[in-house]
Amino acid sequence: MLFKGGGLPHESLALQEKLFGAGPDYNFMTRIERFKNSLVRVQHFIRCCARYNLHDHADKKWFEGVAFPNEVSVLGPHSGMFIPTLKEQGSEEQIQKWVPQAEKHQIMGTYIQTELGHGTFVRGLETTATYDPKTEEFILNSPTLTSIKWWPGGLGRTCNFGIVMALLYIDGKNYGMHPFVVQLRSLKTHEPLPGLTMGDIGPKFGFDTVDNGYLQFNHFGIPRENMLMKYCQVLKNGTYTKQTRNPKFSYGAMIFVRSMVVYEVAGQGLAKACTIAIRYSAIRRQSELKKSRPEPQILDYQTQQYKLFPLLALAYAVWFTGVRMKEIYFMVNNEIKQGHTERLPELHAISSGLKAFTTSMASWGIERCRLACGGHGYSAASGLPKIYVNATGGCTYEGENTVMLLQCARFLMNIYGGVKNGRRPSGSVNYLGERISSRCTLTSEFTLKSLADAFKHRAARMIKEASERLNRLQASGNDPEDSWNLNSVVLTKAAEAHCHYYMVLVFESVVESVEDNCVKDILRQLCQLLALCGIQENSGDFIQDGFLNNDQLELVKQKQLSLLSEIRPNAVLLVDAFEFHDVQLGSILGRFDGNVYENLFKWAKKTPLNKPEDLIHRLLR
Numbered sequence: 001m002l003f004k005g006g007g008l009p010h011e012s013l014a015l016q017e018k019l020f021g022a023g024p025d026y027n028f029m030t031r032i033e034r035f036k037n038s039l040v041r042v043q044h045f046i047r048c049c050a051r052y053n054l055h056d057h058a059d060k061k062w063f064e065g066v067a068f069p070n071e072v073s074v075l076g077p078h079s080g081m082f083i084p085t086l087k088e089q090g091s092e093e094q095i096q097k098w099v100p101q102a103e104k105h106q107i108m109g110t111y112i113q114t115e116l117g118h119g120t121f122v123r124g125l126e127t128t129a130t131y132d133p134k135t136e137e138f139i140l141n142s143p144t145l146t147s148i149k150w151w152p153g154g155l156g157r158t159c160n161f162g163i164v165m166a167l168l169y170i171d172g173k174n175y176g177m178h179p180f181v182v183q184l185r186s187l188k189t190h191e192p193l194p195g196l197t198m199g200d201i202g203p204k205f206g207f208d209t210v211d212n213g214y215l216q217f218n219h220f221g222i223p224r225e226n227m228l229m230k231y232c233q234v235l236k237n238g239t240y241t242k243q244t245r246n247p248k249f250s251y252g253a254m255i256f257v258r259s260m261v262v263y264e265v266a267g268q269g270l271a272k273a274c275t276i277a278i279r280y281s282a283i284r285r286q287s288e289l290k291k292s293r294p295e296p297q298i299l300d301y302q303t304q305q306y307k308l309f310p311l312l313a314l315a316y317a318v319w320f321t322g323v324r325m326k327e328i329y330f331m332v333n334n335e336i337k338q339g340h341t342e343r344l345p346e347l348h349a350i351s352s353g354l355k356a357f358t359t360s361m362a363s364w365g366i367e368r369c370r371l372a373c374g375g376h377g378y379s380a381a382s383g384l385p386k387i388y389v390n391a392t393g394g395c396t397y398e399g400e401n402t403v404m405l406l407q408c409a410r411f412l413m414n415i416y417g418g419v420k421n422g423r424r425p426s427g428s429v430n431y432l433g434e435r436i437s438s439r440c441t442l443t444s445e446f447t448l449k450s451l452a453d454a455f456k457h458r459a460a461r462m463i464k465e466a467s468e469r470l471n472r473l474q475a476s477g478n479d480p481e482d483s484w485n486l487n488s489v490v491l492t493k494a495a496e497a498h499c500h501y502y503m504v505l506v507f508e509s510v511v512e513s514v515e516d517n518c519v520k521d522i523l524r525q526l527c528q529l530l531a532l533c534g535i536q537e538n539s540g541d542f543i544q545d546g547f548l549n550n551d552q553l554e555l556v557k558q559k560q561l562s563l564l565s566e567i568r569p570n571a572v573l574l575v576d577a578f579e580f581h582d583v584q585l586g587s588i589l590g591r592f593d594g595n596v597y598e599n600l601f602k603w604a605k606k607t608p609l610n611k612p613e614d615l616i617h618r619l620l621r
């Protein structure tokens with residue numbers, strides 16, 4: 001690991017200092033300036049990776065965090081979607097043809113699926129790719145206004161290639177959604193190719209540094225060889241062949257990004273927000289805790305600890321879960337490459353569920369961190385607004401969270417139904433094969449095992465009840481689709497309970513794996529706090545079937561509050577342990593040196609509004 005801990009080559013830090021610190025500040029730029037500035041940094045990033053022979057993936061990701069603090073550049077869709085899709089869905093010759101160019105950034109690609117009228121419902125997408133055996137071409141077309149491609153990152157001005165998801169038609173027959181490699185712009189002039197209408201979709205809630213764009217096809221021809229043909233082929237004469245029964249292989253890029261989002265977006269975003277809020281809370285002194293005593297650090301108020309320490313515990317939990325999610329993705333993906341696709345449904349379910357669960361929790365948590373920082377939390381100088389608007393996009397892109405929870409619930413219903421027919425579940429759902437014990441083992445010791453068992457009980461019960469309610473709805477005369485919709489709130493909650501249990505279980509396993517007793521004790525406290533807060537915030541789920549009683553809930557609350565003061569001495573160390581460089585944090589409140597006020601004043605004086613300009617003076621006269 002070349003750069004972990006900030007061993008970044010000096011000039012890159014100098015560039016970052018210039019871009020963020022001494023020079024024009026992101027917060028003082030217009031949207032166009034931010035976009036152009038991001039492109040400058042993309043070029044610098046690519047040059048540095050070549051100059052320092054940066055190939056280790058973790059090193060590149062760390063460096064990306066410095067070059068693009070809390071923002072997505074066009075490298076996101078390019079390396080996060082375009083290249084992985086080529087590798088996963090392309091034939092050997094297609095990989096050889098396009099991947100080297102893409103990895104050298106000779107071509108810049110994006111992933112073009114969503115349309116003006118459809119994002120969630122992929123089967124409702126309208127862009128067509130009609131095969132013409134005479135010219136051996138696919139003719140791409142946007143048949144309606146709602147079929148215009150809309151949202152893809154980098155599509156507006158930057159990317160000259162894209163993977164386009166379109167309905168394949170041969171001899172009038174619709175073969176469904178397939179991926180096509182499409183050159184969008186001339187490699188010489190960078191102008192859109194004839195037959196394409198393209199542009200940027202305009203300002204957004206965040207993502208200022210990315211030109212999310214639109215693309216309208218007007219009978220645009222591409223060679224037959226441009227359909228990605230690892231799993232399905234179209235021969236010259238128009239014959240369609242396929243090597244897989246599972247039509248969802250073409251959805252593979254989405255599983256990859258969902259699996260990565262847990263760590264890269266939710267985990268990193270929440271950990272940064274906790275770092276900023278907890279460091280600032282140790283700096284900020286306010287009000288009077290005791291008469292005639294100096295103003296205390298706001299981190300000494302129990303309410304401030306109650307706001308932030310459960311989020312710190314959650315940040316560690318999402319971080320560990322994100323690492324595990326990546327491990328599972330690469331393991332199952334390798335199995336699929338060997339032809340073993342049995343675990344694809346579970347991978348789809350757990351990646352959908354955890355992507356939804358963790359991005360929702362992280363968005364809520366980042367905003368709570370901002371609120372805990374008072375007025376300065378509301379300043380762009382805190383870095384928290386930018387972290388929030390970029391992280392919360394993860395609740396929508398790569399599958400809107402409600403829909404992703406329903407996908408997870410669909411898998412859980414299938415598994416639960418199978419258990420009733422004698423099938424033994426495995427992996428992340430193995431607990432659904434166990435008898436649900438109604439005996440609660442929670443004691444005042446609150447062992448991690450007993451806490452995990454409580455979440456297991458809650459998830460198993462809610463999945464069982466969702467399945468039984470679905471059956472009752474159907475038995476009372478509703479057709480399967482209406483029964484599903486009338487049960488969908490219960491189903492999403494069952495999916496959340498499953499993901500919550502999964503996250504507590506991962507955290508427990510990490511704590512048990514730690515050998516250093518001091519670290520183990522501190523992480524155990526965080527895991528206990530995570531679980532106790534989960535019980536407190538969802539107490540109805542735990543007392544509904546009598547699993548927990550009021551006395552036990554009182555014990556939960558007492559332990560939760562006592563943990564706050566136990567964690568207080570280590571709180572700053574626990575956020576320092578994330579090892580974010582100041583440039584990665586992008587926050588004056590969260591500076592490692594704690595020198596907040598002097599730098600806040602310096603920063604404010606640089607704001608463009610403070611530049612003496614006749615126009616403003618005239619207006620103010």
Ligand SMILES: CC(C)(COP(=O)(O)OP(=O)(O)OC[C@H]1O[C@@H](n2cnc3c(N)ncnc32)[C@H](O)[C@@H]1OP(=O)(O)O)[C@@H](O)C(=O)NCCC(=O)NCCSC(=O)/C=C/CCCCCCCCCCCCC(=O)O
Nearest residue numbers: 076080113119120121122248251254260264348397398399
């Ligand atoms: C899944 C849908 C909702 C429904 O699909 P549908 O076809 O209708 O299927 P169903 O009828 O519901 O189910 C049929 C069966 O198919 C199974 N199924 C469904 N999907 C899959 C799948 N993907 N894989 C396997 N199996 C699947 C389903 O379970 C059913 O099985 P069964 O019958 O029950 O057995 C679908 O419509 C859908 O997916 N909708 C969501 C659309 C979506 O996700 N769009 C995303 C567009 S791209 C986008 O948004 C890009 C955003 C990028 C933003 C920038 C990101 C920056 C952050 C980068 C993150 C880090 C990257 C790091 C990279 C690096 O490390 O370098």
Ligand SMILES: Cc1cc2nc3c(=O)[nH]c(=O)nc-3n(C[C@H](O)[C@H](O)[C@H](O)COP(=O)(O)OP(=O)(O)OC[C@H]3O[C@@H](n4cnc5c(N)ncnc54)[C@H](O)[C@@H]3O)c2cc1C
Nearest residue numbers: 111112113114118119120151152153393397398399400402
């Ligand atoms: C920052 C950002 C970057 C993006 N980048 C890309 C990209 O690079 N490439 C790309 O192709 N796309 C991209 N997208 C588009 C993104 O994938 C879609 O926005 C997303 O899939 C949601 O689809 P939609 O916008 O059509 O919302 P809709 O599907 O219209 O959803 C709107 C609302 O309806 C609800 N809803 C929809 N269907 C159901 C259902 N079945 N059950 C219950 N509720 C439902 C949803 O919960 C949601 O609240 C990006 C989006 C954002 C915000």
